[in-house]
Amino acid sequence: MFGANGLQDFDYVIVGAGSAGSVIAARLSESGQHSVLVLEAGGAARHPWIRIPIGYGKTFYDTRFNWAYTADPDPGIMDRAMYWPRGKGLGGSSAINAMVWVRGAPSDYAEWGQVALGWDWPDVEPVFRRIERWTGAAHPARGVSGPLTVTDVSEHMHPLSRAYVQAAQEAGFAFNPDYNAERFDGVGYYQITTRNGMRASAAGAYLRPAMRRGNLRVETGAHVTRVLFEGGRATGVTYRQNGQMHQVRARSEVVLCGGALNSPQLLMLSGIGDGAHLQEMGIDVVHPLAQVGRNLSDHLGIDHLYTATRPSLNQELRPVWGKLKAALRYGLFRTGPLSMSLNHGGGFVQVHEGDGAPDLQLYFSPLSYSKAPSGTRPLMSPDPFPAFRLGFSPCKPTSRGVVSLRTPDPFDPPRMQPNYLSTEDDCAMMVAGSRLVRRIAEAPSLRAVTVAEKEPGSACESDAQLLDHARRACGTVFHQCGTCAMGRDPARSVVDARLRVHGVAGLRVADASVFPTIPSGNTNAPAMMVGEKAADVLLEDAKHGGAS
Structure with missing residues (x-):
């Protein structure tokens, strides 16, 4: 998939094949209508x-x-x-965690819903059911036909x-x-x-089955170094693979799924964050956003x-x-x-x-x-x-x-x-x-x-x-989250309720970093739920006139 400029072009470029990134890649590629590239810094994780x-x-x-x-x-x-x-590799931390599946308390998502429309418990509970293939006693609250x-x-x-x-x-x-x-x-x-x-x-349940599709490409050992911008819009990324630097363009959007530590790091490396800190690091400020990297919870x-x-x-x-x-x-x-x-x-x-x-x-x-x-x-x-x-x-x-x-x-x-x-x-x-x-x-x-x-x-x-x-x-307990938190106010958050980075077009974050507050339990289930919700809003926006 090469554009007229000689660069590789995809509709969506997803950075990170972890708990959320695997889900998004699978869902975006389901219809066959969108080309999707996943860049994962780690390996295939098949050991x-x-x-x-x-x-x-x-x-x-x-x-x-x-x-x-x-x-x-x-x-x-x-x-x-x-x-x-x-986690480093396909599946991210879902490939090395203790595997405990906890959705969290309804009150957790009531907190989220106060700052981000569409994230209250009635909004996310059906998404958890969509994910699950539950093997225990039947209950109407549990999903039985999901991928995981x-x-x-x-x-x-x-x-x-x-x-x-x-x-x-x-x-x-x-x-x-x-x-x-x-x-x-x-x-x-x-x-x-x-x-x-x-x-x-997440890789085994979502990504690997989807990799058989011709419109999904997954590159491992591909360490993304920067998001590229043109006129205030994210247009692609640069990455290193096998010692060589590459560029790839995103026709629709770039989606960061690097997790609570690497997503804010990449935003800052790309010029989005606290202006004084970026200047201290010698990085040109693309868009000042003071809350990038803040609100770290564990x-x-x-x-x-x-x-x-x-x-x-x-x-x-x-x-x-x-x-x-x-x-x-x-x-x-x-x-x-x-x-x-x-x-x-x-x-x-x-x-x-x-x-x-x-x-x-x-x-x-x-x-x-x-x-x-x-x-x-x-x-x-x-x-x-x-x-x-x-x-x-x-x-x-x-x-x-x-x-x-x-x-x-x-x-x-x-x-x-x-x-x-x-x-x-x-x-x-x-x-x-x-x-x-x-x-x-x-x-x-x-x-x-x-x-x-x-x-x-x-x-x-x-x-x-x-x-x-x-x-x-x-x-x-390995539950770091919240460093690119959702919210209405750009002075107090990093992304909006549709996971769009405030003040920047064509760029979203979807992983545990967007949690406004920490859930009451383990974070892998909420991170995968964020992946499902992110895919929903991306597909909705594509259907109704394109990217943000």
Whole structure:
């Protein structure tokens, strides 16, 4: 597809083949009426460790599949520099995440709808159903014919996970068999994006089937360096592939789907962002937009580690014979611990009185790796003693960080300043979460299988001690979002409700960066929903007179 100028021309150029980009590419190319190019900086992401669900422990630090970013040292967490893995390759972070499928609370989207028309819960709920191929109990709220398989694994839980769910009920929280149906709060078992025991990423569900179409082209190893403009309109991009620079033109629109870290980085590299910062970097200002890279949100979590009186997954996965047994079971039947995610149980509960929406997400794993060397996540080489982890993350943190340019070099990582635990509310929630975890651990069903709390331990008791432990031991839950937020006011947001960059024609952003506020749970499902909604508005605009 070459234009008269000798450059390659496509109707749509999509930057990034992650959770949203894969969806948009598939939907835009369905009719055959639009030519679509997807540029992905990573590779094809076909390695066995990507396809085996528990293999995400192997990809956690593998730079073939992972950008392996490190945020700036943060005073809120004792000046630690937090490690932030981000997916690199087809499927993006959906190819390396823990696969937990959480739509979020209806109240999350009520917040979105206040600043962006068309994003309230009644608007997005049908879109989630469109995505899903749900394998669990039938419910009118669940989709059953969508591209992405969401698997009910509740029948395959470890006995300790069942003890956790029972203990949480004894602590006063209702059992919820399907948090993605009519009720969000309660405790239960996590649903995961697997199909027949193998990971179901956005690439596998959407992009790879669409790649058979003649109007869709996907280029891997193609690192986009800049968006091109003519007269205030985005007209294409430049990218490097195999050491060579290329240009491609977009007849209709350029859509950025690089995620919460790379989409704002590319906007700034292209001259869209805070004018003073761009000038400091020596970048010509194409359009000043101060909120690019602002509003960075993330879920911050912490685990309490308990030694157990009964075998945990540690005893199944640590011995050589256990590894062989698990591998054989997986190879023959696609079942067993290798077919699962790390967190079996969890839930969404309220610890502070308010509007009734959950304010804490819970996690339970019958596996521990407290002795793991720095820079490793050896899920197949856990602790030698029986243990489990009971953790939490506040649903709606109020601390906000910033993504900016470290250098004007597009091949350098962006600068990431999380500003974790920089508000009193967030600090109070970390203390409340630890106390709630202990309350569940003391309930009869877990107390019966527990030896002791190993970390942080009984000596850590006062609010000050619990907060100090949180600052030292907390970690990201890998839910960075919000850095190109939707909104009506260009002074307070980056894109409008139709995901168009304020003040620039022909350019949209569609990924987790556009979330106005952070959802209450995991972010992969909302990111894919954004992809579906983005495709809807792009196709609507094409039908009614072309691009923005």
